[in-house]
Amino acid sequence: MGKVIITTGNYSAAYAAKAAKVDVVAAYPITPQTSIIEKISEFIEKGEMKAEYIRVESEHSAMAACIGASVAGARTFTATSAHGLALMHEMLHWAAATRAPVVMAVVNRAMGPPWNIWSDHVDSLSQRDTGWMQFYVESNQEIFDTIIQAYRVAEDPEVKMPAMICSDAFILSHTSQPLEILSEEEVEDFLPPYEPPFDITDVDHPVTHGNIVWPEPRGDSPVGYMEFRYLMHQGQLNAKRKIKEIVKEFEKKFGRNHGDLIEKYKVDDADVAIVSMGALAAQAKYVVDLMREEGYRVGAIKLRVFRPFPDDEIREVTKGLKALVVADRNISYGYKGISATEIESALYSLEKRPLVLNFIMGIGGRDVKPEDQRKMIEAAFDIIETGELTKEAEWYGLLR
């Protein structure tokens, strides 16, 4: 059992980077992430953490530096939000295609204009196709634990893909909760030092990383570009299995389990379940408990990992449900909520599948109270009665 302190989500991320004994941190300030890198600066300057810290001049450079450090054999960490993440976009692709197991704390924040620093998941969900694994967490403890787990997954030779751990602006980042800190020694037992597959600074065995590959096999290359992309896809698919194994191992060692790809709560006998990402998943469980007391057969599903996408797990957990409420703190303009489209796509192959009600809510940090989640769930029960489902996603709480 580690030491329990009361601290914010951002400090929880900083403590995790310290516990994971990262070698190199490269980061740039942006609200609401900043206190992560401030805390890490403090650790390093006080000599409590032994890492090289590159105070870069942009997020684009932060990710480029993490890639450079990673291929030179370092365990790397960075953190960002919203516009910083968007600026990194090119380097997110580069990191994943480099197979650099960078781990990054993303504090989800709305994109401007207009300026808005509150929670919204569009920033990270827009990075869906970069090759990064994405975890969405509900508590400060889960931030800490998932960063540790993510290094294990990302650095696994069968995965070798970077990971972002996404937490809601202010709701977690600046809110204090109890946090059990694992010591460096406890963590090292679970997460041994990084063994890179190659080292760009090994001048006795020089390698060239990233030079031109043609569409088809050409010259001495037995493969073309497409095969490299397939290997990335394979890495992501392998991560589904690895995440489950590593979460189990973590639970055995430290006694905590926040779910693997998903977390299900009282779903087994339910007619309706609500799917959430991030902090609202915690509140959803509270709402489920209240409604259960009144006799509603309702459960909650936390979509903990968005990439690799838990399609089998979604099909399995929704078996027997009559309706599924998918609450999205994001919008894909011109269509609907981003997680709803993914979930519907996973359900399509089933002959018998639940009705899916998609709510767009909490955009730009708009408060979502337990009674709001309750209303969404009630709407699902109404629809079971009437059987009438409007296809369009509903903007919950929109002022017209």
Add this chain to the structure above:
Amino acid sequence: MTILGLPEEEYIMSGNASCPGCGAALALRHVLKALGKRTVLVIPACCTSVIQGLYPRSGIGVPVLNMAFEATGAAASGVVAALKAKGKDDITVVGWAGDGGTADIGIQALSGAAERKTDFIYICYDNEAYMNTGIQRSGATPYGALTTTTPVLGKKEHKKDMPMIMAAHKIPYVATATSGYPKDLYEKVKRAKELKGEGTKYLHILSPCPPGWRYDSKLTVKISKLAVETGLWILYEIDRGKFKLSGPSKRLLDPSKRKPVEEYLKLQGRFRGLSDEDIREIQRWVDENWKNIEKMMETE
């Protein structure tokens, strides 16, 4: 037997994909002779992305990390930090980028790395346009040059003074060089390597480009030398803040020693559209640059 006293080791291998007469490949050959085996190159999108050859082979005999266009300074910072974290101190990290990747899209990452005193060498090989994408204007393209994005009128602005921008960062070493003077280049790279531990070292190499500058590929060395002899390209180094002219540029402070700029311009198709007035403007610019050099030397 060695030529010019340069090491016999070659790190640019036969089979590399450079164009005939490539000034950049010639420069890189001598740069790597000076750097030796214990070197890691970080190379952004540029001609050398192609010159190095196709996966799974490499035409370059040291490790290469290919990087996105604007990220050389940052990625090199990461490699340097990892070496430090691992306690390795006998490797030289070198950014090797074109003029577009340096003066335009990569200037932010480079400036940041230099300001942070990142212990690496950054080398800009300057062929004065986006040559790998087919000769588009860059901030380093000279006045009057025709490019595919200044196809009719030619560039209306003079070249960005990248070495002086880097000198303003107060880094320990800034030097200019050109492919046609390999010994001068070699010595400058050696000096930059010697200053390990002192921060960022910057070299700017004018690298003539036969297809981009539109001249016969056998003229690369001649054109490179003419750039210096006309005073258009000034060879100097700023070593721990101390400015000094080097190579043939040492004797060119006197304007009468400098060849007229026409001798350089007339050999290149990219300058075929210049009017007499344009040529006068280029000569004026050259003379003004030298006046600034003179002032700098007086204040030393």
